[in-house]
Amino acid sequence: MLRFALKRLGSLVISLIVASLVIFSCIEVVPGDPASFMLGINAQPDTIAALREELGLNSSLPERYFSWISGMLTGDLGTSYTYRSPVSEIVAERLVISLPLATYALSLTVLIAFPVGVLAATRRGSVADISVMGATQLGVAIPNFWFAMLMVLVFAINLRWFSAGGFPGWDAGFFAAMKALTLPAIALALPQASILARVMRSSLLDTLSEDYIRTARAKGLSKRQALWRHALRNALIPVLTIIGLQFSFLLAGAIIIENVFFLPGLGRLVFQAISQRDLIVVESVVMLLVFAVIVVNFLVDLAYAWVDPRLRSRV
Amino acid sequence: MSLLSIRNLNLSIHGTPILSGVSFDIAPGEILGVIGESGSGKSLTAFSVMQLLPDGSDCTGEIALADRQVLTANEPELCQMRGADLGMVFQEPMTALNPVQTIGAQVAETILIHQKVSRAEAMRRAAETLERCELPQDQFPLTRYPHELSGGQRQRVVIAMAIALQPKLLIADEPTTALDVTTQADILNLLKRLVDEDDMGLMLISHDLAVVTGLADRVVIIRKGQVVETGIAATLHQTMTHPYTKALFKASNHQPDRTETRIDAPLLQLTDVSRDYLLPRKAFFGPHPTFRAVDTVSFQIRRGECLGLVGESGCGKSTLTRAILGLEPIQRGQILLDGRDVFTDPDVRQKMQVVFQDPFGSFNPRHKVSRLVAEPFHRLGRGATLSEIDEALQSVGLETDDKHKYIHEFSGGQRQRIAIARALITKPELIVLDEAVSALDVSVRAQILDLLVDLSARFGLTYLFITHDLTVVRAIADRILVMQSGKIVETGDTDTLFNAPRETYTRRLLAAAPKLPA
Incomplete structure (x- = not known):
């Protein structure tokens, strides 16, 4: 298991290096001169020259790459051109919202999807199964911003249980902050839970028809015991894959929901940075997101190996 | 008194009749061979005894195990019987075990499900049972996973699971069909020994007359859901009366009429053919170890x-077959078909x-x-x-x-x-x-x-x-x-x-x- 983890860790580092090279070259090399791109077509030549100096564009490509990487490793992401403050601070401000929001939404996703998927699979063809399939179909189909607005209408405006948006900050207390994140988390979780419940159901149905379930029944296990002891763990592999993808998506893909609830999260930051041509912020946030995706995949790989002993020995 | 008694068993699945009027008995310590071709209903007879039938099954008649009625038992009673009184071994050992649990846990589970013993005690008895099934603990510790075992070894684990509680009746559904002949012989010997030691009844289901007649005391022949003949295994070939039984024996020993057609000219010629597979590296930059799957093979096939x-x-x-077809590269040697190289031509x-x-x-x-x-x-x-x-x-x-x-x-x-x-x-x-x-x-x-x-x-x-x-x-x-x-x-x-x-x-x-x- 340790050997497996070390090997995966090695490939994690390699992936990160490759990703950083790709991001660096996309942003610094491909679209011509970053300084004039950031300042727009009406910029004065001396302003451009000043920005070039500030960005360190006058040094060679490898030098710029290594100073970017070493800055990143020491927590120095440079200074945002539009915000005029260190990128690390801006990102940190956003991350304290986006990371809890993504975790919250993913927990809800799993908490909804697991029981629902198991219920549908064990009662295949029953009213419960058909309702689950119908509801999850709807959950996938309904755009989450529409559902978010509906929830704002019901729970914030009519019932006044929650505020319609905004974030009081963690200083306001854990529960106040979590309360502000609840509606957005539900809005994010519902479509994800619908997908995950369907994956859980079909994966479990596949597993339940395996020969070893019949063997377990022949040993005297009831249907329920066979499900819990033998089917569930084997059904987890495809489910883990989807969970990994969903977390990465939730971290940065929440932009519409962030807008509906006026949450200053990472998604909005990327959007603003792109529209303001703040390449320094874009570069750092994209690298951060890539880092998150790769780390999540690493964790998913470890989870695979924990679930399935065959993967441990294959490396 | 018979151990298992099946009387007039009828089974239909979603209205399609599968078995009709099946009756037979098994005595303690007796091996009954159940023979039939695919689709004859022999496996579903076994699953009727276990009451592990597919959805939509309708089972009537009488199945009695010792003094207990199987068909009128409710599900909790059936769960008690399965594993404790009735054990079952399946055809496909590669898929019959849960891939994510150790063999020890899977054998111990049979014991833990039915008896109030500690986990350690169950594991100790699992080890004993595996030893009885000729999987010695020093080579096959309880912590092994199924994928670390060969097909024959996995089948021994499945047998260990089935006999851990010394059931009265063991059902083996084509237990050796997926195995090599030498492994098949070993597994059949093991089953025979366990039957003798535990005075257990064995229902041995197979399509293979030779396997069954070699091991069983009595034989039942099933065709299209009906028992067509019952007899003593050793003398069945002399006493058989039903035309289907005779046809089965004839087909099993079938010798097509061959006429000598070969002429002394080579059509396919293999010279020193070797095929190596690369194995994963041991060290990061180390050389790939190789596995020689085909080792300097030479032969020729004459025309006809x-x-x-x-x-x-x-x-x-x-x-070797894939190499001859040109689908697999070879590292050494030459394969000539009609004098031409299958790789270069x-x-x-x-x-x-x-x-x-x-x-x-x-x-x-x-x-x-x-x-x-x-x-x-x-x-x-x-x-x-x-x-x-x-x-x-x-x-x-x-x-x-x-x-x-x-x-x-x-x-x-x-x-x-x-x-x-x-x-x-x-x-x-x-x-x-x-x-x-x-x-x-x-x-x-x-x-x-x-x-x-x-x-x-x-x-x-x-x-x-x-x-x-x-x-x-x-x-x-x-x-x-x-x-x-x-x-x-x-x-x-x-x-x-x-x-x-x-x-x-x-x-x-x-x-x-x-x-x-x-």
């Missing part, structure tokens, strides 16, 4: 000859065709037979004419109208005929038959063997017949190669090899093969 290639799973015969490959084992998986279900049969023509860059398709279908005994049908409309034997028609259509000289009759019932197998012999005489075909089944190869091959660990260990004319094997390995193979009483 039927050459049998036998060996156990993993001996390299599939790799790929056009020569149209002189050979292949028929695979699985008549269900080797056709695209969305194409009509006419297109399936014409597939080899893609290589020639033209389609097949209708008359060519008709001729190919007729030559394997099918109707010309069959070309408009889809593959699901045919039985396993008919599908194998279509596979042969597909191989014949380009008029090849060599046909490679890779376990081509292994998945077929004995009566169908006999027909296909006759067909192959007939086609060989009519078209002057040469066969390379690859199989693990010694009875079949004896019936059809002129000459036999025995392969072990990538090497050809013995070659000889069929009669010589069977009557006077030289190598120990060949002798072991022949001794392990189950034989019908003559």
